[in-house]
Amino acid sequence: xxxxxxxxxxxxxxxxxxxxxxxxxxxxxxxxxxxxxxxxxxxxxxxxxxxxxxxxxxxxxxxxxxxxxxxxxxxxxxxxxxxxxxxxxxxxxxxxxxxxxxxxxxxxxxxxxxxxxxxxxxxxxxxxxxxxxxxxxxxxxxxxxxxxxxxxxxxxxxxxxxxxxxxxxxxxxxxxxxxxxxxxxxxxxxxxxxxxxx
Amino acid sequence: xxxxxxxxxxxxxxxxxxxxxxxxxxxxxxxxxxxxxxxxxxxxxxxxxxxxxxxxxxxxxxxxxxxxxxxxxxxxxxxxxxxxxxxxxxxxxx
Amino acid sequence: xxxxxxxxxxxxxxxxxxxxxxxxxxxxxxxxxxxxxxxxxxxxxxxxxxxxxxxxxxxxxxxxxxxxxxxxxxxxxxxxxxxxxxxxxxxxxxxxxxxxxxxxxxxxxxxxxxxxxxxxxxxxxxxxxxxxxxxxxxxxxxxxxxxxxxxxxxxxxxxxxxxxxxxxxxxxxxxxxxxxxxxxxxxxxxxxxxxxxxxxxxxxxxxxxxxxxxxxxxxxxxxxxxxxxxxxxxxxxxxxxxxxxxxxxxxxxxxxxxxxxxxxxxxxxxxxxxxxxxxxxxxxxxxxxxxxxxxxxxxxxxxxxxxxxxxxxxxxxxxxxxxxxxxxxxxxxxxxxxxxxxxxxxxxxxxxxxxxxxxxxxxxxxxxxxxxxxxxxxxxxxxxxxxxxxxxxxxxxxxxxxxxxxxxxxxxxxxxxxxxxxxxxxxxxxxxxxxxxxxxxxxxxxxxxxxxxxxxxxxxxxxxxxxxxxxxxxxxxxxxxxxxxxxxxxxxxxxxxxxxxxxxxxxxxxxxxxxxxxxxxxxxxxxxxxxxxxxxx
Numbered sequence: 001x002x003x004x005x006x007x008x009x010x011x012x013x014x015x016x017x018x019x020x021x022x023x024x025x026x027x028x029x030x031x032x033x034x035x036x037x038x039x040x041x042x043x044x045x046x047x048x049x050x051x052x053x054x055x056x057x058x059x060x061x062x063x064x065x066x067x068x069x070x071x072x073x074x075x076x077x078x079x080x081x082x083x084x085x086x087x088x089x090x091x092x093x094x095x096x097x098x099x100x101x102x103x104x105x106x107x108x109x110x111x112x113x114x115x116x117x118x119x120x121x122x123x124x125x126x127x128x129x130x131x132x133x134x135x136x137x138x139x140x141x142x143x144x145x146x147x148x149x150x151x152x153x154x155x156x157x158x159x160x161x162x163x164x165x166x167x168x169x170x171x172x173x174x175x176x177x178x179x180x181x182x183x184x185x186x187x188x189x190x191x192x193x194x195x196x197x198x
Numbered sequence: 199x200x201x202x203x204x205x206x207x208x209x210x211x212x213x214x215x216x217x218x219x220x221x222x223x224x225x226x227x228x229x230x231x232x233x234x235x236x237x238x239x240x241x242x243x244x245x246x247x248x249x250x251x252x253x254x255x256x257x258x259x260x261x262x263x264x265x266x267x268x269x270x271x272x273x274x275x276x277x278x279x280x281x282x283x284x285x286x287x288x289x290x291x292x
Numbered sequence: 293x294x295x296x297x298x299x300x301x302x303x304x305x306x307x308x309x310x311x312x313x314x315x316x317x318x319x320x321x322x323x324x325x326x327x328x329x330x331x332x333x334x335x336x337x338x339x340x341x342x343x344x345x346x347x348x349x350x351x352x353x354x355x356x357x358x359x360x361x362x363x364x365x366x367x368x369x370x371x372x373x374x375x376x377x378x379x380x381x382x383x384x385x386x387x388x389x390x391x392x393x394x395x396x397x398x399x400x401x402x403x404x405x406x407x408x409x410x411x412x413x414x415x416x417x418x419x420x421x422x423x424x425x426x427x428x429x430x431x432x433x434x435x436x437x438x439x440x441x442x443x444x445x446x447x448x449x450x451x452x453x454x455x456x457x458x459x460x461x462x463x464x465x466x467x468x469x470x471x472x473x474x475x476x477x478x479x480x481x482x483x484x485x486x487x488x489x490x491x492x493x494x495x496x497x498x499x500x501x502x503x504x505x506x507x508x509x510x511x512x513x514x515x516x517x518x519x520x521x522x523x524x525x526x527x528x529x530x531x532x533x534x535x536x537x538x539x540x541x542x543x544x545x546x547x548x549x550x551x552x553x554x555x556x557x558x559x560x561x562x563x564x565x566x567x568x569x570x571x572x573x574x575x576x577x578x579x580x581x582x583x584x585x586x587x588x589x590x591x592x593x594x595x596x597x598x599x600x601x602x603x604x605x606x607x608x609x610x611x612x613x614x615x616x617x618x619x620x621x622x623x624x625x626x627x628x629x630x631x632x633x634x635x636x637x638x639x640x641x642x643x644x645x646x647x648x649x650x651x652x653x654x655x656x657x658x659x660x661x662x663x664x665x666x667x668x669x670x671x672x673x674x675x676x677x678x679x680x681x682x683x684x685x686x687x688x689x690x691x692x693x694x695x696x697x698x699x700x701x702x703x704x705x706x707x708x709x710x711x712x713x714x715x716x717x718x719x720x721x722x723x724x725x726x727x728x729x730x731x732x733x734x735x736x737x738x739x740x741x742x743x744x745x746x747x748x749x750x751x752x753x754x755x756x757x758x759x760x761x762x763x764x765x766x767x768x769x770x771x772x773x774x775x776x777x778x779x780x781x782x783x784x785x786x787x788x789x790x791x792x793x794x795x796x797x798x799x800x801x802x803x804x805x806x807x808x809x810x811x812x813x814x815x816x817x818x819x820x821x822x823x824x825x826x827x828x829x
Contacts, residue, residue: 008264009404009479015267016471016505019274024509026278027543031517031528033282034289034539052227059223067216070207070257077206116524126527126534133526133533137517174259181258188249192242196230266478277506277593284594284612285542291606 007171014175018182021145025186028138032193035130042127046135047197049114051105055195058101059187065094066184069177076160079167085160091180092153095146102143106136135194142190145183152176205262215256222249299811303710307811318414321406322811327392328708329413334380334388335777337420341375342770344368349732349766352759355751365749366435367450371427373438378459379420381693382551385558386469386504387416389700390497392708394473396802397491399482399820401812404475412468415461423458426451437747439548442529442540446521453522456515463508463515466554470504473497482801484820488582491800491824492575495582496561499589503550503557507593511547514540538603545596553592555689557585559696560627563649566703567631569798570646571638574825577630584623591620601672610669617667624660628653644718645796648699651726655695659688662737677747680740683733691729698722701780706795710808711787717779725772731765800824 036043068091075084106115113120114132121129156176159165165173226245230238255261260268299307304324311319317329348368351358360368391409395402403409427433432450434440445452477498481490517540520526527533529540568575575581597605597613605613631653640646662684665671675681706712735758740746744755751759794803805813 004401006404006479009475011263012267012478013405013408013471013475015270016474017467019270019505020467020509022274023278023506024513026281027510027513027546030282030285031539031543034285034536035528035534037286037289038536039534056223056227060220063216063219063223066219066253066257067212070212070215071209074207074209074212116520116526122533129527129533130535133528137520137526137528141516178258181253184257185250185253188253189243189246192226192230192246196226196242197238198230274506281546281593284597285546287612288538288542288597288605288609291608 010171011174011178014178018178021182021186025138025141028134028141029189029193032134032138035127035134039127039130042125043131044197046128046131047194049109049112050135050195051108052195054101054105055191058098059191061094062098062184062187065091065098066181068094069180073170073173073177076165076167076170076173081160081163081166084173085157088153088157088160092150092157095150095153099143099146099150102139106139109136138190139194142183142186145186149176149180149183152179205259207256207259207262211256215252218252219249222252300815302810303806303808304811305710305808319410321402321410323391323395323402323406323409324708324809326409326413327388327390330383330387330391330416333413333417333420334383337375337379339777341372341380342773344372344375346766346770348372349763351749352751353763354759355753355756357750360749362749363432363435366437366747367427367433369747370434370437370455374423374455374459376689377438377551378423378462379416381555381689382462382466383416383469384555384693385562385697385700386473386497386500386554387413387465388697389493389562389704390469390473390500390558393704393802394476394494394497395480396805396809396813397494397800398477398480398485399801399814399818400476400480401814401817403472404479405472408468409472412465412472415468416465419458419460419462419465421458422454422461426454426458429454439544440515440518441544442518442521442535442537443531445518446530453519456518460512460515460519463512466504466508470501470508473501474505477501482817482820488579489820489823492564492578492581492585493558493561493800496557496564496585499585500554500557503554503589503592507547507550507554510543511551514543514547517543538600538605541600541603542596545599546593549596549599550589550592552689553588555693556696557588559652559693559700560585562696562700562703563631563652564627565798565800566645566649566699567634568825568827569703569796570641570643570649571635572641572797572827573634573638574823574827575630576633576636577626578823578825580626581630584626587623588620591616591623595620598667598672601669602676614667614669618664621660621664621667628657628660641796643796644713644715644722645699645703647719647722648695648702651722652692652695652699655687655691655729659684659686659691663688674743675740677745678740679736679744679746682746683736683740686733686736690733698776703796704802705780705783706790706792707802707805707807707809709784709787710789710791711783711785712790712795713779713783713787717775721772721775721779723772725769725776728765728767728769728772732762732769733765735759735762735765799826 068087072084072087072091075087109115109132115121116133116136121132153176156165156173159172222245226242229241229245234241254271260271304322309316309320317325320326347359348365351360351365391403429451434448434450434452434455436445436448436452440452440456477494517526517528521529525533527535529535529537531537564575564581595613595617597609598617601610662680666675666681666684702713702718739755739758739762742755744751791807793805793807796803801818804818
């Protein structure tokens with residue numbers, strides 16, 4: 001195979017992939033916008049069922065994790081391998097906590113019977129059904145992306161450990177960082193649209 | 199071989215960015231406690247948009263990349279917003 | 293590595309890398325081999341889908357039950373559509389000729405991400421296999437049409453899930469190709485090849501690649517929502533739960549309309565390559581073609597509602613989409629003027645690629661003009677969901693992408709294989725095919741105008757005459773296809789060997805490299821000083 005190195009090209013490729021994710025989630029936001037415009041009251045009531053404190057906590061830790069991954073890049077650029085590993089481990093840890101929180105949040109909803117097809121949900125009227133359908137779909141796909149991010153962090157940590165990513169070749173880390181910030185960006189919009197309408 | 203010298207964002211800057219984001223998060227939680235009618239959504243989206251711009255500019259490094267990246271990102275955002283807008287030609291006027 | 297077998301001495305067909313036999317192909321990261329992998333896959337599935345079409349036309353040769361009942365007919369047109377759209381024309385020219393020739397035409401040794409390129413073919417194959425399982429599982433092949441409209445697509449017991457999931461997987465193949473091409477074009481053009489010295493086929497690949505990146509995720513999420521509806525009943529498109537089926541149509545067509553520009557733009561690019569060469573004259577209005585390509589790619593995002601005029605959208609949406617549809621027709625028409633102006637006072641070389649290119653213009657125009665009938669609200673109401681639509685899209689997609697694909701294949705064949713096909717058989721095949729094509733599809737405009745619905749296995753006796761002509765046309769057209777394919781397949785293996793680098797007298801870079809190209813295309817990356825279509829004589 002023809003080998004050539006083009007860090008800028010690699011970064012451009014990553015951005016193009018990010019655009020696909022923006023469009024993917026973007027269309028879910030379009031669906032949200034349409035149904036919220038049709039059922040404003042039901043969406044408000046649905047939002048009130050969600051735990052603002054837990055949502056805010058998840059928002060805060062995700063923002064922190066964006067900082068830690070950005071810092072890990074600075075660390076690698078400065079040749080500080082162990083600092084980079086520490087920062088990435090924190091990022092990974094936060095990602096896991098986010099998923100744990102999500103698990104408990106969803107658990108509560110399932111107890112109430114608000115999951116898609118749940119008996120209690122079907123009693124509550126169309127707007128509420130749509131709200132929760134969108135809630136599970138959007139936070140679910142978001143959570144799937146967090147899971148993928150966890151996989152990426154594990155991989156990148158291993159590569160840094162083996163010095164395959166280092167001060168003069170760290171495009172894998174940069175691109176993983178970009179991916180993680182994307183996950184953060186999506187949550188930045190999910191959070192107010194689901195948790196802050198009351 | 200790696201080409202140009204890559205711009206390094208300082209730890210301090212990244213920390214300040216986080217503080218800004220946390221502040222904006224607090225603002226959005228606070229401001230939506232009040233009943234502002236349709237402005238609730240607008241306010242929340244403006245704050246979210248600002249946070250997004252900050253993440254894009256500093257954490258995602260757009261502020262320091264070649265202008266091409268900023269053009270691409272902007273074009274994608276504009277395209278999405280236009281699609282949203284055109285979709286509402288249907289839903290707002292049924 | 294031995295002297296006789298290295299990247300610069302041997303053609304890419306004979307190059308021996310680390311793998312042997314079949315694996316040397318399906319594990320190859322050489323863009324040329326990947327292009328051929330796509331070509332052979334498409335050849336197989338096109339033939340399959342064409343047979344399905346032939347069976348459908350045979351059913352329609354007379355009213356009532358001829359060779360199949362309604363459930364079978366519905367499954368057939370569904371599979372025919374899925375194969376033709378997702379497996380053939382969306383990957384289409386980019387997957388075959390883009391992969392093969394983009395790097396060469398811009399003076400590069402490969403694409404930006406060769407391994408992602410191979411992955412895109414593997415993902416494509418996996419998607420196809422998943423779709424195929426839908427045909428054989430217990431609940432029966434899907435009968436929704438390739439459009440999977442809600443709510444039927446989540447209420448039908450047939451195997452919709454593997455079909456939509458397979459299409460979802462194939463979407464990733466398209467996205468990977470798009471990402472690869474955008475980065476390749478931005479980063480790997482030869483020194484001196486500024487954007488406006490780049491040939492037109494790469495330009496169309498660029499516009500198309502952006503659509504692949506920005507539109508495909510939309511169908512991705514839409515199909516996932518169907519999966520979620522079928523598995524969990526989330527209610528997003530289910531009217532019983534508050535969902536709006538029209539929203540499904542919006543989401544579906546927000547991808548599927550730009551998708552038709554994925555299908556046609558590279559076809560137009562190939563035609564823009566062929567016409568100057570066979571007119572021995574520079575392309576008329578290079579910049580106009582570039583700008584109109586970008587304009588089509590952009591405006592094409594905002595016309596999707598013209599597939600939904602009778603669905604129940606608001607009046608404002610109807611007007612907006614009709615208006616925008618008329619706007620998007622303009623840049624396409626500009627291209628036709630450019631091509632015809634190129635031929636005007638040119639020195640025409642009447643050979644097979646040129647026959648395909650000229651007939652492309654003819655059928656594309658019929659397709660495009662009938663698109664205006666469909667884009668106009670008042671007439672649309674009468675012909676929506678009739679055979680008028682079926683005729684329109686076969687003219688513009690089969691006539692457009694299909695003819696352009698065959699034109700490109702007959703144009704680039706000698707370079708790809710180092711062999712020449714028999715032009716007598718090629719031209720005969722073209723003639724029979726073209727006659728059959730018109731016989732098959734022209735009557736459908738009239739039948740649709742009279743009111744014959746589409747996607748029905750039966751029809752009123754009033755429509756019988758037109759259907760007889762049309763169905764006979766199908767048989768004639770397939771005969772033409774058989775001749776064309778047989779000629780090409782035979783010639784790829786036993787055709788007259790040529791080593792001539794430039795058999796047609798082209799001016800773009802692929803005609804300066806070896807025939808067939810070596811593994812890395814160029815011994816030395818050229819420096820570009822001229823534009824791509826300078827024919828001095």
